[in-house]
Each structure stands twice: as structure tokens, then as C-alpha cells.
Amino acid sequence: MKAVLATDLSAASEATIRNETCLDCLGRIGIEEFHLVTVVPSNVHGGMPGIDFEKxxxxxxxxxxxxxxxxxxxxxxxxxxGTPHRRIIGIAGTIGANLTIVGSRGKSPLENRVVGSTARNLARTTETPLLVNRIERGVDDPDVVRQHLFQRMLYATDFSENAERAFESFAYLRHATREATLVHVATPKDPDQESDPERRLGKLATRLEDWGIDAETVVRRGDPAEEILATEAEVNPTTVLVGSRGHSRLRRLLLGSVSEDLVGRATGNVMLVPPA
Structure with missing residues (x-):
């Protein structure tokens, strides 16, 4: 498997790269080849400070x-x-990447618009699974927030086709996963309000247990993003796994929904699986 590891050479990016535990976790799920990508912004040109960015x-x-x-x-x-998220997506597509990795910390609301913009733009437009590796905030020499990327997973599902696609990621994540919490948030707008979410989650939990992963299920009611974040605070997973529906190109560009909220607001790592 191949992974694109995007870096802006910041302290946050360096924390992602230098962490041996994170590299070990990526090796366990089958990553063998890394493509390190750094993008010089297209608005940096001759006569400007930093013109030797490439060197x-x-x-x-x-x-x-x-x-x-x-x-x-x-x-x-x-x-x-070029434009960071576009060049990263282009390289990932060219090499046939299985995963794109980016570090993000969002030290302050203002900085989050700048430093976190690439992660957010990737969340909206990525065509390969995206791992947002959360870095410590408010420190000069940051480290990763969660040492073991996939050891304790929180999988959020609305039982859509793309949520199932995200669940299938456990086929390779299982080599580094010990525990998983499966959560469904019921809302008044659910198309399948009469379905039995406990039973459906139970079937998924059984599949994980067959792979040697201890699994528990949670059904909550309310706003999906808020309830998933509340579950994250309770169970303290290393990574939240979620699919992005993106039924149309327009909807993907205007995501502004659960998956983007999680990328921006989750305490730990987030793995986002886009539509096929």
C-alpha cells in the first residue's frame, strides 16, 4: 500500500513524521511506500521574501x-x-495512493483558518481515504495527541452506502486495532427511523469480533456531529472513522456537514473515507 504524507514543514508536520509509533501503526496496516509531498504556494513568486522556498x-x-x-x-x-490540497490530491491520484495523511492542530481560531485550511479542503475534496493526524495545540514543540493511530477506533455510521465503505477499512485497520466503538446517531430526518439501529450495529460488532477486535455499540439521538464528538469525549478513541456521503460533486464542495465538523473539531485523529 502507498501513502501520501503531506507536509508544510511546520512543527505540526514534523511531529507526524518523527513519531515512530505512528509510523509503526501505518506499517501494520500495510503501508510500505510513502510519498512525501510539500507544496510551495502559487502566490510565492520572484521578488518576494522566501523565493528560495523550493530549495x-x-x-x-x-x-x-x-x-x-x-x-x-x-x-x-x-x-x-500550486494550491496545496489540489496538488496533494493530484499526486495521490497519480501514484494510486491508498491513504493521504496530513497533520493538523489549529492553534487558535485564526490560525485554524490558515494552518487547518489544507486539512479542511482535503476533507471536502479528497478521493482517497484521509487521515488527519491531530497535533498538540498551544505548544512550541508539539507532539501527536494520540500515539497509537488505530488502536481504539470510534466508527460513526448512518448506515449509508458510504458508511459501509468506511467500515470496510477495518479489513486492513484490524491489524493495528484492538478496540472499537460503533455509534449511530438517530435524528428526526433519518430515512430509516423504523429500522433497528441496535441490531444493525450488533451485526457490525460481530464482524469486528470475528477479526479479534473488542467492540461495543452506542445509539444516541440528536445532532450527529455533536453526539459523535460527545461519544469521542467519553470513550477517548485514538481515531474517529467516518464516511462522507457526497452524493454529488456540488455537495462535496459544500460539505459543511458531519465529516467536516469532525475534521475541524475532534480532539483526536480523524479518518475520512470518501465516496467511491
Missing amino acids: RRTNAIRRYSRVIEDAGFDVETHVVR
Whole structure:
């Protein structure tokens, strides 16, 4: 499996790359090859401070590459110019990536608009599973918030087709997952209000237990994003796993929904699985 690891060479990105536990977790789920990507913003041009961004970033990304190679992975590096999320998506598609990884911390509401913008834009438009690796906020030398990426999973489902697609990610996540909490949030707008969510969650839990994962189920009622975040606070997972419906291209661009809320507001990591 191949992974794109996007870095802006910030402290948050460095925390993602230097963490050996995170690299070990990615190796367990089958990642063998990393493509380190850093994007020089398209509005940086001749005569502006920082014009040597390409050279500086190339030197920095080589250091990161050695860290990953020393952990036993194959690595390729890409220093490109353009709009970050578009170039990251383009490279992921070109190499046939199985996963895109980006670090995000959002130190303050203002910074979150800037530093977190790439993660949010990827959440809206990614065509491969996206892992947002949460980094400590408010410190000069940050570390990852959760050491073990996939050890304790919180899987949120509305029983849609794409939620099922997200669940199928356990086929490879199971090699690094020990526990999982499955949550469904019932709302007045649910198309299947008469369905039995406890039974349906129970069937999914049985599948996980067959894979050796301890599973529990939770049914809540209310606003989906708020209730999923409340469940995260209660069970303290390492990563929240969720699918994005995105029934149309327009809807994906205007996501503004549960999955984007989770990417922006979750305490820990978020893995977002887009539509096929």
C-alpha cells in the first residue's frame, strides 16, 4: 500500500513524521511506500521574501525522508508549486495512493483558518481515504495527541452506502486495532427511523469480533456531529472513522456537514473515507 504524507514543514508536520509509533501503526496496516509531498504556494513568486522556498523545502524534506527510510519504508519526495490540497490530491491520484495523511492542530481560531485550511479542503475534496493526524495545540514543540493511530477506533455510521465503505477499512485497520466503538446517531430526518439501529450495529460488532477486535455499540439521538464528538469525549478513541456521503460533486464542495465538523473539531485523529 502507498501513502501520501503531506507536509508544510511546520512543527505540526514534523511531529507526524518523527513519531515512530505512528509510523509503526501505518506499517501494520500495510503501508510500505510513502510519498512525501510539500507544496510551495502559487502566490510565492520572484521578488518576494522566501523565493528560495523550493530549495529550503527540498533540503528539509530530504531530512524527513531519511527518518522514514530508517524506519524501513520506501520513500519518494515531491516538491511542487500550486494550491496545496489540489496538488496533494493530484499526486495521490497519480501514484494510486491508498491513504493521504496530513497533520493538523489549529492553534487558535485564526490560525485554524490558515494552518487547518489544507486539512479542511482535503476533507471536502479528497478521493482517497484521509487521515488527519491531530497535533498538540498551544505548544512550541508539539507532539501527536494520540500515539497509537488505530488502536481504539470510534466508527460513526448512518448506515449509508458510504458508511459501509468506511467500515470496510477495518479489513486492513484490524491489524493495528484492538478496540472499537460503533455509534449511530438517530435524528428526526433519518430515512430509516423504523429500522433497528441496535441490531444493525450488533451485526457490525460481530464482524469486528470475528477479526479479534473488542467492540461495543452506542445509539444516541440528536445532532450527529455533536453526539459523535460527545461519544469521542467519553470513550477517548485514538481515531474517529467516518464516511462522507457526497452524493454529488456540488455537495462535496459544500460539505459543511458531519465529516467536516469532525475534521475541524475532534480532539483526536480523524479518518475520512470518501465516496467511491
